[in-house]
Amino acid sequence: xxxxxxxxxxxxxxxxxxxxAALPIIxxxxxLGALAWFGPLGVLNRGAPPVEQLxxxxxxxxxDPPRFVMTVVNAGTEPVIVAQVLVDDAYWEHSVVPERRxxxxxxxxxxxxxxxxxxxxxxxxxxTSTGTVMAGEIPxxxxxxxxxxxxxxxxxxVGMYVGVIPVAIGLLWYPFLRTLDRRWVHVAxxxxxxxxxxLAADALAESVEMAVALPPAYHGIGLILAAVVITLxxxxxxxxxGQRAAGDDAAGRRALAAFVALSIGLHNLGEGMxxxxxxxxxxxxxxxxxxxxxAIHNVTEGLGIAGPVAHDRVGFPFxxxxxxxxxxxxxxGAWIGGLAYAPVIAILxxxxxxxxxxxxxxxxxxxxxxxSIRELAQxxxxxxxxxxxxxxxATALFVGA
Numbered sequence: 001x002x003x004x005x006x007x008x009x010x011x012x013x014x015x016x017x018x019x020x021a022a023l024p025i026i027x028x029x030x031x032l033g034a035l036a037w038f039g040p041l042g043v044l045n046r047g048a049p050p051v052e053q054l055x056x057x058x059x060x061x062x063x064d065p066p067r068f069v070m071t072v073v074n075a076g077t078e079p080v081i082v083a084q085v086l087v088d089d090a091y092w093e094h095s096v097v098p099e100r101r102x103x104x105x106x107x108x109x110x111x112x113x114x115x116x117x118x119x120x121x122x123x124x125x126x127x128t129s130t131g132t133v134m135a136g137e138i139p140x141x142x143x144x145x146x147x148x149x150x151x152x153x154x155x156x157x158v159g160m161y162v163g164v165i166p167v168a169i170g171l172l173w174y175p176f177l178r179t180l181d182r183r184w185v186h187v188a189x190x191x192x193x194x195x196x197x198x199l200a201a202d203a204l205a206e207s208v209e210m211a212v213a214l215p216p217a218y219h220g221i222g223l224i225l226a227a228v229v230i231t232l233x234x235x236x237x238x239x240x241x242g243q244r245a246a247g248d249d250a251a252g253r254r255a256l257a258a259f260v261a262l263s264i265g266l267h268n269l270g271e272g273m274x275x276x277x278x279x280x281x282x283x284x285x286x287x288x289x290x291x292x293x294x295a296i297h298n299v300t301e302g303l304g305i306a307g308p309v310a311h312d313r314v315g316f317p318f319x320x321x322x323x324x325x326x327x328x329x330x331x332x333g334a335w336i337g338g339l340a341y342a343p344v345i346a347i348l349x350x351x352x353x354x355x356x357x358x359x360x361x362x363x364x365x366x367x368x369x370x371x372s373i374r375e376l377a378q379x380x381x382x383x384x385x386x387x388x389x390x391x392x393x394a395t396a397l398f399v400g401a
Contacts, residue, residue, distance in 0.1 A: 170302015194388020272333020
């Protein structure tokens with residue numbers, strides 16, 4: 001290569017650098033084309049029936065006129081044609097918009113006029129042109145909520161009850177924390193770390209559970225890994241550029257408390273989506289149990305946010321700000337879950353929340369390690385960490401499954 005870096009030399013010939021960058025991509029494209037048309041891939045594919053993977057993403061129930069409205073996605077690599085619809089094993093009139101033929105990852109809305117009866121169970125099946133059957137279940141027929149001011153206000157109040165108010169209650173422990181001896185600061189930080197580790201594990205477990213149910217085309221596990229890693233990298237860059245996030249001074253501890261609130265907020269967004277989705281599909285009993293359980297569970301999060309600033313004098317505006325940062329995403333999650341729930345979005349936010357929680361745990365460990373590496377192994381620090389995990393587990397038992 002020349003000193004200027006403007007050319008690339010191979011076997012005595014000089015070529016522009018753009019050619020060096022583009023040549024492998026061109027050759028890879030030629031290789032794949034040859035495999036498809038002349039090689040074993042083309043021979044094996046010709047005449048083989050496609051593997052159809054039509055996924056029913058959402059079923060809405062309308063009352064005026066009575067009908068089912070389904071959102072379907074083609075998660076297979078081959079186009080799929082929606083041929084027939086069965087409701088409770090009977091062929092039924094229907095319409096498909098925009099068209100019956102769905103390309104890869106294409107979406108369509110299937111509307112089925114049906115005289116449903118409130119409280120009854122129904123099974124809806126889609127039959128493709130090749131005879132493949134995809135089934136969806138309506139456990140209890142209840143009219144799906146409509147986007148209006150009343151429903152919007154109801155979801156907002158649910159988010160307040162689940163996230164904002166419980167976190168604010170937990171922050172009321174701040175005056176008590178200030179009365180503790182300074183040697184208990186590490187215990188408070190360790191408690192916060194244990195709390196966040198539990199939240200990260202809980203979020204990852206929920207993400208994996210939903211990812212397994214996703215169509216393979218979405219690569220759910222890969223989405224989780226990418227979201228966690230990218231979140232870790234981005235937050236580390238933010239912390240490194242600010243040079244205060246892991247600082248062992250008042251400003252650094254405030255920044256750490258804000259990071260804790262942010263990670264909890266991202267996790268609470270996923271909780272809000274779960275509650276909103278439960279109400280959106282008519283599972284009122286489940287939604288009520290989730291509201292009560294998450295409310296108890298999230299009080300502990302306020303204590304975790306206050307931990308990093310336990311011995312700093314912070315005013316009401318700061319505490320209100322971090323409280324809103326942790327709690328308000330629950331409202332946004334309730335809106336998303338109640339109006340347009342999608343498993344892929346839920347997995348993404350839960351994974352981002354897990355990555356943020358793990359990054360904050362790293363920042364907490366950096367503060368303790370900066371003082372003395374032996375502080376990490378102190379019995380009080382270990383007990384504080386275990387207490388954080390135990391507190392989150394105990395309150396999680398109140399959350400309905």
